[in-house]
Amino acid sequence: MVKGLNFRVSEPLQKTNFATQLVRDRKRWFACIPVLEEVKPKELDRVIALDPGVRTFLTGYDGESFQEFGGADIGRIQRLCSHLDNLLSRASKACRKQKRRMNQAANRIRVRIHNLVSECHKQVANYITSQYKVIFLPTFETSQMVVKSKRKLNSKTARQMLTWSHYRFKLHLKQVAKKRGVAVIDVNESYTSKTCTKCGHQHSKLGASKIFKCPGCGHEHDRDWGGARNIMIRALRDGSFALNLSVEGIAIASDVFVHRCTA
Helix, strand or coil, X not given: CCCCCCCCCCCCCCCCCCCCEEEEECCEEEXXXXXXXXXXXXXXXXXXXXXXXXXXXEEEECCCCEEEECHHHHHHHHHHHHHHHHHHHHHCCCCHHHHHHHHHHXXXXXXXXXXXXXXXXXXXXXXXXXXXXXXXXXXXXXXXXXXXXXXCCCHHXXXXXXXXXXXXXXXHHHHHHHHHCCXXXXXXXXXXXXXXXXXXXXXXXXXXXXXXXXXXXXXXXXXXXXXXXXXXXXXXXXXXXXXXXXXXXXXXXXXXXXXXXXX
């Protein structure tokens, strides 16, 4: 398949003793060359809990403040998705020659969307692993949540979830964290966005509302902020990560967080 093709590289290729691969993706070729990297543990003692979402890619809580990631990118990505939908709709009614050109344009838009999401993944993963020693991340199975026969989400929400590629981000985050000696702990996020951060009441009729107003005590807070905080509380309450991992600094980091919360 590659006979007679010429390749250009954007950076010098490193020598390797491992098997290499050429991968073709949407008419583009990528050389996959594995290299060994030394793990460099970070001298950090901070903990963060992440809540994946649709309106905002990720919401983080570290015991002192909330952070939102990807908010500036979603508008541009949504515009590209809307343009892609419009293009595909017109292509379905076009003649054969026009349809071919439109499909080629659609593929270029898909590549742009993929690249924007990938860049967001890289920037967020780089920042989080450079600032925190322990990361609590929910078991967010997007592919199962958007299956038509099983999902409780509308088509727009399902599409946005797939566009953000949360599972792909999770794999990338774990890869970067491993290089830097940062621990990523899987946490069950069930009902964390529907639980009041003040009284613990579970709001069964919250729906898609961005603001959480507790029917039990009347307390109001941002839905995503509450979800991130509850993920942190659940992870520290369960405490199973301390038994399953021997990463130096986890106990210290969690103790620091507990002191911040109780102070």
